[in-house]
Amino acid sequence: MFEVQNTRSVALVLSLFAIFGIAKYLVRKASNKNGHLRFPPGPPRLPIVGNALEATNSDKPWVTYKKWADVYGDIIYCRMLNQDVIIINSEKVAKDLLEKRSSNYSDRPFLNTTEIFGFMFNVLFLRYGDKWRQHRRLLHDKLRTATALSYRPSQMHKTHQLLIDMLETPENFAYHLQAMMISTIMCLTYGYETARWRDPLVATIEEAIGNAHEVTTPEASAVLDALPLLLHIPSWFPGAGFKRRARRSREMFSDMVEKPFQYTKSHMYSDKAVKCIVSDLLATIKDEDNHDEFEKVIKSVASTLVVGGSETTMSTLLDFVLAMILFPDVQKRAQTEIDSVVGSDRLPNFDDRSSLPYVEAVLRESHRWHPVAPLGVAHAAVDDDIYEGYRIPKGATVVPNVWAMSQNEAKYPNPSEFMPERFFTADGKLNDDMIHYAFGFGRRACPGQHVANAGVWAAIVSLLAIFKFTKAKDDQGKGIGIEPQWTTGIAIHPRAFPCHIEPRSPDITFEKLHQMISHFT
Numbered sequence: 001m002f003e004v005q006n007t008r009s010v011a012l013v014l015s016l017f018a019i020f021g022i023a024k025y026l027v028r029k030a031s032n033k034n035g036h037l038r039f040p041p042g043p044p045r046l047p048i049v050g051n052a053l054e055a056t057n058s059d060k061p062w063v064t065y066k067k068w069a070d071v072y073g074d075i076i077y078c079r080m081l082n083q084d085v086i087i088i089n090s091e092k093v094a095k096d097l098l099e100k101r102s103s104n105y106s107d108r109p110f111l112n113t114t115e116i117f118g119f120m121f122n123v124l125f126l127r128y129g130d131k132w133r134q135h136r137r138l139l140h141d142k143l144r145t146a147t148a149l150s151y152r153p154s155q156m157h158k159t160h161q162l163l164i165d166m167l168e169t170p171e172n173f174a175y176h177l178q179a180m181m182i183s184t185i186m187c188l189t190y191g192y193e194t195a196r197w198r199d200p201l202v203a204t205i206e207e208a209i210g211n212a213h214e215v216t217t218p219e220a221s222a223v224l225d226a227l228p229l230l231l232h233i234p235s236w237f238p239g240a241g242f243k244r245r246a247r248r249s250r251e252m253f254s255d256m257v258e259k260p261f262q263y264t265k266s267h268m269y270s271d272k273a274v275k276c277i278v279s280d281l282l283a284t285i286k287d288e289d290n291h292d293e294f295e296k297v298i299k300s301v302a303s304t305l306v307v308g309g310s311e312t313t314m315s316t317l318l319d320f321v322l323a324m325i326l327f328p329d330v331q332k333r334a335q336t337e338i339d340s341v342v343g344s345d346r347l348p349n350f351d352d353r354s355s356l357p358y359v360e361a362v363l364r365e366s367h368r369w370h371p372v373a374p375l376g377v378a379h380a381a382v383d384d385d386i387y388e389g390y391r392i393p394k395g396a397t398v399v400p401n402v403w404a405m406s407q408n409e410a411k412y413p414n415p416s417e418f419m420p421e422r423f424f425t426a427d428g429k430l431n432d433d434m435i436h437y438a439f440g441f442g443r444r445a446c447p448g449q450h451v452a453n454a455g456v457w458a459a460i461v462s463l464l465a466i467f468k469f470t471k472a473k474d475d476q477g478k479g480i481g482i483e484p485q486w487t488t489g490i491a492i493h494p495r496a497f498p499c500h501i502e503p504r505s506p507d508i509t510f511e512k513l514h515q516m517i518s519h520f521t
């Protein structure tokens with residue numbers, strides 16, 4: 001994060017670390033009540049930096065942590081500069097700590113990068129306490145299973161728009177997937193209809209989120225968290241380019257929070273008003289004394305929905321498309337199932353869902369194969385704790401390595417293969433592995449998972465019903481090989497890959513598709 005560019009800066013940074021490290025060690029030693037217990041096992045630590053170099057050396061820290069897990073076990077202690085970090089590599093330990101002891105593990109570590117990049121409006125990063133509870137109550141009310149059902153018509157409507165866009169310009173598939181997911185959540189949250197192509201608000205949201213994803217992880221924030229003094233150096237100072245990026249990020253997030261909110265507020269009593277989450281919430285606080293305070297909460301909840309609900313679902317769909325190209329037999333089997341249940345004269349609807357178990361398994365495998373949030377979102381320990389005889393210090397950052405859970409060979413043989421079959425029992429029924437760990441743990445678990453699963457299912461089943469996904473071809477007509485790569489950060493997605501998308505049948509013309517959509521029930 002902090003780009004050290006010359007030897008003097010390095011010397012200065014290291015001396016400061018040494019002073020702060022020793023001071024923190026002495027304070028901790030004096031106040032520690034479980035000091036006689038050992039930390040969980042972990043890799044050897046260097047003086048001052050601890051394990052920070054190894055953890056930040058790769059753009060896939062989850063893979064590094066999984067390698068550590070193979071040596072040291074399911075619960076690991078490491079140190080990122082002056083920060084204690086506990087890495088959890090199994091579902092069992094994650095449940096034991098983050099769920100069964102959730103009153104101690106529902107806090108978030110404070111990351112300086114979230115603050116300076118303007119991401120603190122996001123409920124995801126709120127510390128555990130009354131303010132978080134107030135936000136979380138509203139989120140729960142608007143995202144719980146029963147309410148989520150009322151979003152389905154809108155989710156299907158946006159999915160049908162996606163089918164039209166894909167038929168028109170299949171080469172822009174990644175843009176269409178992203179635009180659909182942002183458009184859906186903007187409509188549900190703000191009643192705002194995005195333009196079909198290059199909507200300015202969509203562009204701001206994409207840029208703001210993309211920018212923040214890489215820097216809002218404990219690994220990326222480690223230097224600034226250890227040495228907050230660096231926040232005060234001027235932006236022209238060598239290595240302080242992050243300050244200029246942070247300023248731009250704050251401006252974009254401010255637009256993202258304010259503009260759509262003001263749109264809803266100014267339209268909610270007009271003839272064109274569309275019922276949405278923000279207008280519902282604003283109506284409930286109309287006569288409240290501390291109206292301005294409530295308005296801030298609504299703004300924060302609404303923009304969190306957009307951040308939480310767009311990039312994650314789009315990334316899952318990109319994983320799905322990539323998997324369909326790399327694993328054509330899975331695609332064929334899912335389409336055979338859809339054809340047998342839905343036929344070719346209509347589009348799938350939510351009533352078909354329970355009759356399409358293989359498609360359901362494709363959805364689960366899309367969450368498992370390359371989890372969108374490979375290190376979940378870090379929790380933090382409120383107080384000292386002891387687990388299996390090991391000491392977990394108060395304030396430790398607790399990282400669930402979702403990647404390691406998803407690649408557990410004992411549970412998922414050949415984990416790098418996309419195999420929906422792994423979700424079936426021997427007698428051909430869907431098993432009960434819903435990949436809940438991809439959505440986090442305990443009191444902080446994703447409140448949007450029902451909405452997410454409905455939206456992603458609708459897109460997967462509809463795309464499979466209409467389109468065939470294959471490798472793009474070179475000049476000689478040979479399929480172009482794909483070496484899949486993923487982005488890095490708190491939420492990841494496959495980097496651009498070549499792909500050929502065409503209708504499964506020559507009967508699928510614009511006219512036919514519009515007809516199917518107009519007859520949709």
Ligand code: HEM
Nearest residue numbers: 124308309312313373376377439440441444445446448452
């Ligand atoms: C594939 C889609 C999604 C995935 C994989 C996902 C994953 C996650 C994860 C891992 C967390 C952190 C949980 C933890 O701290 O243990 C989270 C939190 C959250 N998600 Fe999602 N999410 C998805 C979709 C959505 C959607 C569609 C929404 C909203 C409509 C949403 C809203 C939120 C919110 C508000 C939080 C913050 C919860 C808190 O800190 O209390 N997510 N999500």
